[in-house]
Amino acid sequence: VGVSEFDIIERYFQRQLRRADVVRGIGDDAAVLEVPSGHQLVVSVDTLVAGRHFPQRSHAYDIGYKSLAVNLSDLAAMGAEPAWATLSLTLPEADPGWLQSFADGFFDLAARFGVELVGGDTTRGALSITVQVQGFVETGRAMRRDSARPGQALFVTGTPGDAACALAQIEAGARADPYLLERLNRPHPRVAFGRALAATGAAAIDVSDGLLADLGHLLDASGCGATLRPDRIPRSPALSAAGGERALVWQLCGGDDYELCFAVNAEQTGRVAALARAEALPIAEIGVIERAAGLRCVLEDGSSYQPPCSGYDHFADERAD
């Protein structure tokens, strides 16, 4: 006997917190929600497909966690406060153990950020998860990726490259380093720091496709270029130990970091450092925004560095740029 669609929703996806701003949650044709006055709505959506966004044999808990985390990271990059999520789950079969574990991962992270699941959809098909997260930001305060200006200092949070290294270990059939694997499977969306950063007028983007690719988007949108100092990108001890020569490539080209890359006026760098300390979040100044288009990578010895990538693209056989 199969588990019916409605049973799935009731059994696994209705236990959770209740926000006061959810007028109608799961159980009607649509959710009804209250955006607080003086705030704008912020909406992000991402689809995760098995074998593309997580390894085929990933634990269901991690898939549930990550499907929400990647969207929270987008909200962090806008400086928004997360509030509500919807989940579209396409599954080859309704396996109770898998569903329980997936829901555990999803709701553990949701509870940490006060997010309520307000709607969704379950369908039979190849495993695919689409999560949409909605939140809000004080009117006019959302961070943008098109507002970087020449002379601004360029920063990144955390230690990029960890996730890509773990994925490479898995794909090589090796046992992934536990620290790196945790970074791949359970990224920490930088929501609190993003909220604080929005007050500085920063231009920001989240790093999901790889630092260079996402920095490239920020520069393109802003009509600027930059000089990047690759040696200044923080590197975790685990990546240093595991990565060898390839560590820098993973840091620049890897993807799946869910860190924030942002540009602020030079006089704001002290304030930004204080905000990061308050969140116990390591950040590093890794370059400078410039008028001239393009990205120049300069090592500490003054030599220029040519990265072997410009990012990750789901459909490109060869990158056009």
Place this chain on the structure above:
Amino acid sequence: VGVSEFDIIERYFQRQLRRADVVRGIGDDAAVLEVPSGHQLVVSVDTLVAGRHFPQRSHAYDIGYKSLAVNLSDLAAMGAEPAWATLSLTLPEADPGWLQSFADGFFDLAARFGVELVGGDTTRGALSITVQVQGFVETGRAMRRDSARPGQALFVTGTPGDAACALAQIEAGARADPYLLERLNRPHPRVAFGRALAATGAAAIDVSDGLLADLGHLLDASGCGATLRPDRIPRSPALSAAGGERALVWQLCGGDDYELCFAVNAEQTGRVAALARAEALPIAEIGVIERAAGLRCVLEDGSSYQPPCSGYDHFADERAD
């Protein structure tokens, strides 16, 4: 050479109207939107999978159209005004002709309802489309499915069963009747009527899983039962001609109608009829809400009728109820 993810978005999904309440649309980590004061946000999401929600060989235009239409129908059932959509598109390959046609279907319908695409995601994988639509409703005015009360009159819009008949013709390898096929592929979400109906205090649900299944949801949520008069469900001439003995089964059990089923106080029936006339939308009174749980189908000759279904469920091998 493949079409890159970013090219897809730019080429096919950026031509469209610009709403004044879209502060940031496509092109940042998340969209930034303005909900008008005195209104609540209404959110619906649905996933369409090839072979389940549309025939495998459906025209891309129809898939694009329908992926939006099914969500607009949910908003109609809430009495909400549609405003914004996001689209998560998972595709086996980036075929320019397919994408162009899909986008045409999506945007033709979006333009008709003033909906702006504000975000999305493209991924490679088995064909699957998740659309989320957001709109708003005057605070406290959203129609619910749990507010039906004994004595209320039960209505349905349009002519249910058309889509199911077309699908059966396709599945039988026959050429589908053009009128019925149009009803299957390009349902008309009852948005304007739903907006008007909300003012009557109706309890409403959209008919997507089949009239009996969705009426069952409305009754369960409301803690009521009903007597349904199957003979009074409007039947299109095309369905009468094509359906024979099975027409009633498709009307009750078929699914994919995207009509509204609703209950209103008896003294509102005249007003409801006038609202429907104003929208040139046929509606019919098909039964009455009752205190006793369960659904009783009574034919015009007074005999009771036992429908061969209680609805459609993506995961059920056998229905539990």
